[in-house]
Amino acid sequence: MFRTQLLRHAARAVRASSSPVKARAVPTPLLSQTTRRSFMMTAQKDQKGKKTNEEPELEHEGSFARTDSSVQVEYPAEGELPSSTPVQGRGGAHLKRTLATYSLEGRVGVVTGGARGLGLVMSQAMVISGADVAIVDLNKEEAEKQAVELMASFRKENPEATNVPLVTAHYADVSSPESVEAVIADIIKQHGKIDNLVTSAGFTENFEAINYPIDRVRKLWGVNVDGTYLFAIAVAKHLMARKEPGSMVFVGSMSGSIVNVPQPQAPYNAAKAAVRHLAASLAVEWAHAGIRVNCISPGYMLTALTKKILDDNPELKNQWTSLIPQGKMGNPEDLMGPVTFLLSDASSYVTGADLRVDGGYTVT
Numbered sequence: 001m002f003r004t005q006l007l008r009h010a011a012r013a014v015r016a017s018s019s020p021v022k023a024r025a026v027p028t029p030l031l032s033q034t035t036r037r038s039f040m041m042t043a044q045k046d047q048k049g050k051k052t053n054e055e056p057e058l059e060h061e062g063s064f065a066r067t068d069s070s071v072q073v074e075y076p077a078e079g080e081l082p083s084s085t086p087v088q089g090r091g092g093a094h095l096k097r098t099l100a101t102y103s104l105e106g107r108v109g110v111v112t113g114g115a116r117g118l119g120l121v122m123s124q125a126m127v128i129s130g131a132d133v134a135i136v137d138l139n140k141e142e143a144e145k146q147a148v149e150l151m152a153s154f155r156k157e158n159p160e161a162t163n164v165p166l167v168t169a170h171y172a173d174v175s176s177p178e179s180v181e182a183v184i185a186d187i188i189k190q191h192g193k194i195d196n197l198v199t200s201a202g203f204t205e206n207f208e209a210i211n212y213p214i215d216r217v218r219k220l221w222g223v224n225v226d227g228t229y230l231f232a233i234a235v236a237k238h239l240m241a242r243k244e245p246g247s248m249v250f251v252g253s254m255s256g257s258i259v260n261v262p263q264p265q266a267p268y269n270a271a272k273a274a275v276r277h278l279a280a281s282l283a284v285e286w287a288h289a290g291i292r293v294n295c296i297s298p299g300y301m302l303t304a305l306t307k308k309i310l311d312d313n314p315e316l317k318n319q320w321t322s323l324i325p326q327g328k329m330g331n332p333e334d335l336m337g338p339v340t341f342l343l344s345d346a347s348s349y350v351t352g353a354d355l356r357v358d359g360g361y362t363v364t
């Protein structure tokens with residue numbers, strides 16, 4: 001099973017490959033009968049059962065399915081990432097028929113990490129669908145700028161609209177309980193209530209595990225896991241106190257279900273597996289209160305951060321896309337439909353699910 005899967009990956013990589021990295025990692029003879037056999041050969045044993053003349057390790061063996069410790073990426077400092085721009089041309093009034101249950105009108109949604117990247121695009125999807133949105137981010141200045149942009153973009157695309165969604169910006173460090181408590185109080189003060197939550201604050205880094213500084217690992221888990229947990233608890237308490245239903249979407253990653261190659265990122269993968277299972281566990285715990293909790297697991301998406309990683313390591317892009325059945329990375333706006341669906345009443349019987357938005361990566 002594993003061998004078949006590996007050969008399938010390798011075959012796709014060879015077809016897609018023209019880059020030096022893949023030429024090195026997956027030489028064409030990998031697919032010859034001789035080499036296929038070498039995958040199946042077992043080591044010779046002497047009479048005592050000890051290994052004697054093992055098949056000599058070939059350069060290609062396992063190489064395509066392994067991590068490469070030379071790929072190292074630190075999450076960049078705040079000033080190094082450019083702003084994201086709101087999506088244009090998706091939010092105008094239209095006359096196409098669709099289900100009314102997809103609307104988020106009358107809802108207030110909180111989006112952590114909403115100042116940039118996937119969080120910003122999902123905030124915009126919520127605004128286009130009629131929700132008021134509170135953007136929460138470490139970078140309040142950027143959140144303020146984008147809140148203004150989202151409302152301006154809504155007005156521009158809906159010149160007849162009399163009711164423009166309210167978008168506010170708030171500072172919080174999602175990994176700090178005090179900060180989360182303070183921002184929830186601030187949001188309720190400004191919006192009156194919270195109905196929906198999207199937890200997009202998170203980041204990834206690449207270090208081989210044995211050299212990953214533990215303080216960086218703790219920070220990564222703090223933002224990705226504690227940050228999701230703290231917000232979920234705070235919003236659930238608020239909903240239970242109001243005796244109102246709600247819907248939450250945690251942003252996981254396909255890395256919570258598979259192990260990416262070649263970049264090593266064990267703590268991130270483990271964090272995203274935790275996020276996915278936290279969504280399932282809380283979905284069960286809060287079903288009685290009408291609170292739905294689901295996870296969206298994106299694959300490789302083209303955001304400012306991934307663009308920077310690919311600029312620094314151009315050979316990675318071919319390697320990544322060769323493993324995606326759709327043959328391309330996703331655009332942040334590919335999350336607009338999934339997040340709207342999961343937050344809205346269109347998904348009222350969906351809870352504890354993990355919706356993978358990965359171009360088919362995880363099914364091969």
Ligand SMILES: NC(=O)c1ccc[n+]([C@@H]2O[C@H](COP(=O)([O-])OP(=O)(O)OC[C@H]3O[C@@H](n4cnc5c(N)ncnc54)[C@H](O)[C@@H]3O)[C@@H](O)[C@H]2O)c1
Pocket residue numbers: 112113114115116117118119136137138139172173174175199200201202203204223227251252253254297298299300301302303304305306
């Ligand atoms: N980009 C991808 O390909 C991809 C794929 C799968 C999953 N994801 C996940 O999607 C989420 C968003 O990723 P992105 O690519 O949009 O990243 P991004 O860096 O563009 O945006 C993340 C935002 O979170 C904010 N943030 C970081 N730490 C914070 C903290 N402690 N408190 C509050 N805000 C904080 C940042 O300021 C930033 O605005 C992350 O959880 C990431 O792991 C991304």
